[in-house]
Amino acid sequence: MLELPLWAWILAAGVLGLLVGSFLNVVILRLPERMKAEWRRDALDTLEMSSEEQTMPPGIVREPSHCPHCKHPLAVKDNIPLFGWLLLGGRCRYCKVPISIQYPLVELLGGVLSAVVVWKFGPTWPAVAGLVFTWMLIALSGIDFRTQYLPDQLNYPLLWMGLLLSVLSMFVLPATAIIGAAIGYLSLWSVYWLFKLLTGKEGMGYGDFKLLAALGAWMGPTALLPVVLLSSLIGALVGGALILLRKHERDIPMPFGPFIAAAGWTWFVAGDWLWQHYAQLTGMR
Known part of the structure; x- marks a missing residue:
């Protein structure tokens, strides 16, 4: 360049x-x-x-x-x-x-x-890929925020891009990307059905499964737990703030996709730094 x-x-x-x-x-x-x-x-x-x-x-x-x-x-x-x-x-x-x-x-x-x-x-070329990754997450978040829908027209290309980039070992190896995609999808899929069996309600949509699968393809399975925890934390903070400000009713469903996307992007650009500081705080080596 x-x-x-x-x-x-x-x-x-x-x-x-x-x-x-x-x-x-x-x-x-x-x-x-x-x-x-x-x-x-x-x-x-x-x-x-x-x-x-x-x-x-x-x-x-x-x-x-x-x-x-x-x-x-x-x-x-x-x-x-x-x-x-x-x-x-x-x-x-x-x-x-x-x-x-x-x-x-x-x-x-x-x-x-x-x-x-x-x-x-x-x-670098990873930066070019990272820009596309970022822009697609913004689009997915905006659509989910407005419509509570994560379109396959964006989720699937994001997933396939992560898998194809793994062939070049740009961010993770192919086996790691495939396992990350599978675990990302199945983890939320399992939570969805467990919640539905227990409550009779749908806690999230299939688009959320596909989005987490795409993040797993880009970053591998080790990123999934931090992403889920971060997205839950962001969702709790935003949801709590909206309820306190009386701009959102408790019974009205809130899209989870933007929080997954925000957590995924954060881990993509700062995961190493966050893990390093977490290890220092907890005394892990």
Whole structure:
């Protein structure tokens, strides 16, 4: 790769992350709607039921960005990641309806996390893989947060990428990746069925199993227990805070995918550091 100082690579990764974050907003908003429309169409075809030709929601790549309220296409300057939202004062230029805070948050998250990945791995191929890993986790988290669904269209590619990268021994060996994927899936699958048998309720969805399987493929089985513990801790803190602030009812289900993704990304970039400090605190060697 080009001979540049590390800070330049980190800065470039941050800018790239902002740009990709803008695209991730499109994925988060449009992919679930496209999936629902396709499910509806396929269901009608399977049942051989006639229906009026439905209008498909906007595609992810071809259709330009527009205001979700007034449908007016956005100007180029309005699409500048993060700064476009700030310059508009958080409102649509045309209909003055408030723009969701999700847009700048996802863009900022993409920029910051991308910079951290390059700071961790340097200008290397593992950093490139880590960027893709990061962006896919952001998209999965955003979709699950909004819809409580983790789409296979993202979970499976993430899983297969982890398995294929293990052939290059980029992060783990092939056998380690396969075992990690299997244990990741079966562990949450077992918890799901045990909880359902005991309570008659579903505690989580199959998308959570697949996401943990993907994390196991990227980092191996030894990362799974810390990831589950971290995700449970993050979920408890966030859920408790929302209940205390009265912004979330106790009986309303909360998506677990974003917490798994946050814990998985944290362990991916800082697992060695966290384990080292945990060992020092507990006197382990």
